[in-house]
Amino acid sequence: MSSGPGPITVTEMPRSPNSFEAARVTISEAGIPATVLVVESTGAETHIVMLIGSQTAAMVLHYRIALRPVEATKVVPYFPRRIFSHPKGYA
Numbered sequence: 001m002s003s004g005p006g007p008i009t010v011t012e013m014p015r016s017p018n019s020f021e022a023a024r025v026t027i028s029e030a031g032i033p034a035t036v037l038v039v040e041s042t043g044a045e046t047h048i049v050m051l052i053g054s055q056t057a058a059m060v061l062h063y064r065i066a067l068r069p070v071e072a073t074k075v076v077p078y079f080p081r082r083i084f085s086h087p088k089g090y091a
Contacts, residue, residue, distance in 0.1 A: 025059050027067075031074035036067050050075070 037056070038049040046061045052075065067073060 025057075025078065026076045027061075027065060027073055028076045029074060031076035034073055034075050036069055036071045036073060039067050039069060 032052060034050045034052045034057075036048060036050050038047075040047040041064055044062065044064065046063065046065050046067075047058070048061065048065075048067065049056065049058045050073070051057075057075075
């Protein structure tokens with residue numbers, strides 16, 4: 001069983017990070033553990049790349065936040081309940 005490619009150093013940028021909309025994730029003490037890889041403040045927004053488990057996630061927050069690379073934090077993703085319906089009425 002493989003454990004993956006190993007840790008990502010702060011100077012490396014992941015090839016294909018998962019992207020999250022700002023409305024879909026928040027930084028909170030009661031969330032999933034994550035490690036900050038890159039932080040870029042641009043005016044009123046903050047662009048962040050972080051490692052969540054073995055996945056790399058990129059997100060844009062519509063506010064400024066004081067985070068530093070290699071800092072441990074927690075994130076709370078928001079996944080609204082979606083109901084899909086079939087055009088013929090099947091559930």
